[in-house]
Amino acid sequence: MADEEQKPLPYVQETVLKKRKNNEEWAIKRREQLGQRKLRSKENRKLNFKRAEQYIKEFRNKELDLVQMKHRGKRQRLSSVVLKSNLLFIIRICGTNDMHPKTRKILHYLRLKRILAGVFVKANDGIMDMLRRVEPYVTYGYPNLKSVKELVYKKGCGKIHGQRVPLTDNNIIEQALGKYGIICIEDIVHEIATIGPHFKEVVSFLWPFKLNTTESVQGKKKLYNDGGDAGNREDHINELISKMN
Template sequence: MSFDPSKPSLVPELVLKKKANLDRLSAARADRLKANGNRKVFKKNGNVVKIRKPETYVAKHKGKVNGTRRFERVQKKGLQAKKKRTGSVVEKVLDKSTGIEVDSDDEDASSIDKEIVQLKSNSLSYPSVFAVRIRAGDSSTPSNVKKALNALRLRNQNEGCFVRVNEQNRRLLECCEPYIVYGALGEDVVKELLSRRGYAKVSVTGESDSEAKPERIPLDNVIVEDHLSDSTGCICVEDVIAEILNPGENFRKVNNFLWPFKLSDVDGGFSKRKLKMISNKVEDYGDKGEAMGEVLKKMM
């Protein structure tokens, strides 16, 4: 008996109802997963319980143990390999119009006006650096790393601040290196950063004089003169830039006056630090030296 497409066979009503019920249950299950962060859940006594595999806890515990060991080793001995690279220079191909690094082998970038510049690969010889936190903390983050990040005023992801380079701060930066990226900035980059993302931390008194809440106010010359002229002698934003680039006795007051900079994430995000890393791969974290200006331009 040949099949006639003009006369399709009828599907039983029971099969159609079963298919409709399965589709409805599948859609409801997908909605529940989406609402709970794509994690399987079930209800017990009216409470939602999340299901997590034991391997997840084991991996996080291993990461926490390895992070604690690294922190203690670096805090005691420091990064000896980094000190040997003092003064090392790398060549980079930059776009003349934007100043951002481009790939010289990329065919699409052949029409771009490029220039080759020499940059220091580390910031050991600079009096101050700018640090940005690129990883958020979780249960696998050691407590001593969290304390060090709080000491650097890097409490949230994609927050940045200026750090004066001394032995204590240098050791803190090295201990938190997998979570941050830092380097030296030029005067033009600092000026652009303050103009676009600069905010001041001004204390505003509440109902009682004893209560003073910090308020985030856009940075300008008037704010600087009103709150820093008496204590530090800074009367404009240019004085703040000079104090940041050449730290003096008023660097701590000026730096605390600036609210931590809230930056945007780079396209594609930063790569995560793993135990088995390729030796010739360039990491997205750590000391970038003079190339920090290119990273910061992508985040502004």
């Protein structure tokens, strides 16, 4: 008996074939998406756990910073500090997420909102108390005439209508400070170096100095006299200014 002829395969429309193929591809893609979603979910759980630990650590560090700040204020307020000069130059050397908001508030009051910003201040009890409280984040000392002159001439910028303007023209100075008899950049240097009667107006006009990075400052919160970067450098601040100017 002859082999029965094979029956031809039923005809399937091309649109049906395309639909089946699309369904298969969609099913494969869906499985891949579910697999990736599970993987991301697992990774997110790990990340959330790490973040929770990190936030707890940051919170504890901020609270520790606040406690240490209060201790520094109480401890050093009992002993009077004899300053060699009433003119100080303060440089912010570090800033971290561990900083307590009260510490940040003091730094902002001193106009030290950024790392490596520097400002001139007239020393008094209030300033010295603030410096003690934020001591791990700043270094300061007694700038000499040479340092004052170099800073003002090389890095000096004025604040005009909230904008930072380089002191390239004495007309800028005269318009802002002329009513105080200060009409040129040399007048600014003299007023700061001698802590003149309009010292406050001059330093308020000056934008905080933007200093350069240097290997001499690593942001160590230990006191300068103990081998760190922070605190009072006295006359040695002039060497640091020269390197950062």
